[in-house]
Amino acid sequence: MAVQVHHVIDGPADGVPVVLSGSLGSTLAMWEPQVAPLTEAGYRVIRYDHRGHGRSPVPEGPYELADLGGDVLALLDELGVEKAHFAGLSLGGMTGMWLGAHAPERLSSLVLCCTSAKLGPPEMWADRIRAVRESGTESLASAVVGRWVTPAFDPERRAELERMVASTPDEGYAGCCAAIEVMDLTGELAGITVPTLVISATEDPSTPPPHGKAIAEAIPGARYAEVRGAAHLGNVERPDEFSELVLARLAAR
16 A cells, blocks of 8 residues: 655746655655756656655555555655656666556656666575664664765765664665565566666666666666766765756656
């Protein structure tokens, strides 16, 4: 059953809607660098917190990718949005691929950032669920952010990201880990007909470029781009390059 996710809307009320979907352990604040470029270009930017994250409800887990995708469809219905562009990073990208396969009529285009169609091994996710249940998200925050950004990233902003992870409810984080643990979208990619751009970051240790290339090769007509010098949260570490790529995809016909 879908939950009513917490969301924030920026930009003109009559602008073309763009939904931004974030990483495991993030809140909608991770998309802050993209808000100004997108709204200044006239888009209506809809950011939201995944279920179990930020200010969204925390239903009991485990969750499935269909639950996360269903939450987005419920959000679009709530806002009266028939069709939107969708950009997702990591877990957000996985949600985007699910939507592309199961609800293409609601999407104008897809931007899939630093993500994977199958991210194993499952044991890794089972271990992370166990760690969260035993010690909480705070215990993972430093290691998670160590994969999100490169060592050169600003220490103060790194600390902010660590607080973001640590503030994620344990049940929500574990529930979303469970969705990734069993996820395998590889067989659905060839059926995605939505215009798609896949963006990878060269220093991403979580979903390195081969993951993005595999998605782009499997989705008919998808374009692929790579951003240098960024780790997993490429949109935060190289905001200008990411924003330009997203804007180019939104403007393409």
